[in-house]
Amino acid sequence: MADSFKAADQIAAAAKQNAAFYLTEIPPEIEPVRRLLEYSGIAPEDADAHIREIRDKAWAVFPYGAIGSFKFLDMNPTLKDPLFQTVTKRLKSSGSTEAFLDVGCCLGHVIRQLISEGVPSERLYGTDLQPNFLDLGYDLFRDRDTSKATFVSGDMLREEDPGHETLIGKVDIIYASAFFHLFEREDQIKAAKRMVGFLKPDNQNAMIFGNNGGPKIPGWEKYVLDEMSWRLMWDEVGKATGTSWRTETNVESDDKWIKVRFAVYRIV
Numbered sequence: 001m002a003d004s005f006k007a008a009d010q011i012a013a014a015a016k017q018n019a020a021f022y023l024t025e026i027p028p029e030i031e032p033v034r035r036l037l038e039y040s041g042i043a044p045e046d047a048d049a050h051i052r053e054i055r056d057k058a059w060a061v062f063p064y065g066a067i068g069s070f071k072f073l074d075m076n077p078t079l080k081d082p083l084f085q086t087v088t089k090r091l092k093s094s095g096s097t098e099a100f101l102d103v104g105c106c107l108g109h110v111i112r113q114l115i116s117e118g119v120p121s122e123r124l125y126g127t128d129l130q131p132n133f134l135d136l137g138y139d140l141f142r143d144r145d146t147s148k149a150t151f152v153s154g155d156m157l158r159e160e161d162p163g164h165e166t167l168i169g170k171v172d173i174i175y176a177s178a179f180f181h182l183f184e185r186e187d188q189i190k191a192a193k194r195m196v197g198f199l200k201p202d203n204q205n206a207m208i209f210g211n212n213g214g215p216k217i218p219g220w221e222k223y224v225l226d227e228m229s230w231r232l233m234w235d236e237v238g239k240a241t242g243t244s245w246r247t248e249t250n251v252e253s254d255d256k257w258i259k260v261r262f263a264v265y266r267i268v
């Protein structure tokens with residue numbers, strides 16, 4: 001089957017599967033993004049219509065449930081993550097030259113958050129499979145001509161992707177929010193190996209962090225990395241890349257849901 005037909009089929013199937021997530025009302029959780037839109041110069045009274053228009057364009061690119069439900073603009077898990085706060089301070093500290101990459105950045109709201117907090121945009125990078133998401137990010141935040149952040153599209157599951165060339169050995173800190181749980185173990189390892197290649201090889205403080213989680217529906221263990229699977233994955237990634245990593249996880253779990261915040265720190 002030609003690739004364009006395959007993609008159209010995947011989009012149609014996802015639209016059907018995720019139809020129930022599509023909301024017409026904007027939920028209160030996206031208030032931080034409404035505030036962030038002030039950075040874009042959008043008048044508060046125009047913000048909701050603007051958000052709806054961009055959400056519908058993003059839904060047409062790929063109908064992820066998180067796009068239909070506006071969750072893709074929910075900044076609260078990121079803002080409440082203590083490690084994200086530490087990293088923001090690290091990036092803003094005087095004399096810092098460190099660069100930050102958001103993998104699976106979607107429309108790049110986390111990058112705009114860091115810019116709004118005063119991190120120099122030239123040290124910020126975002127990458128996503130969907131180039132149209134990156135374009136829609138510029139439309140949402142209206143900063144195509146003002147931001148010096150770098151956004152590149154590429155597939156984290158490919159061993160090489162020309163789109164990613166500019167990232168190789170370039171960054172110090174990688175953020176991966178709601179990303180690893182899209183894949184099963186073999187693909188998670190592929191993506192993690194690519195991330196190691198993006199880190200500056202000489203920064204002993206290089207780190208990768210983020211979160212994953214979801215409902216405990218049958219088979220969830222294959223997607224959501226808990227404490228043990230996160231550690232085993234990084235043992236394997238370390239062996240394959242000649243690097244060594246200390247892992248950290250914070251797991252919140254009940255009968256129905258699991259949420260994991262994770263980090264890995266380079267030790268060699």
Ligand SMILES: C[S@@+](CC[C@H](N)C(=O)[O-])C[C@H]1O[C@@H](n2cnc3c(N)ncnc32)[C@H](O)[C@@H]1O
Nearest residue numbers: 072104105106128129130154155156157177178
């Ligand atoms: C669930 S969204 C998470 C977005 C954002 N990080 C957040 O936390 O809201 C997953 C993102 O990963 C991107 N993605 C999916 N597969 C990918 C791949 N193979 N390579 C790069 N990005 C991918 C999707 O396009 C989407 O923007």
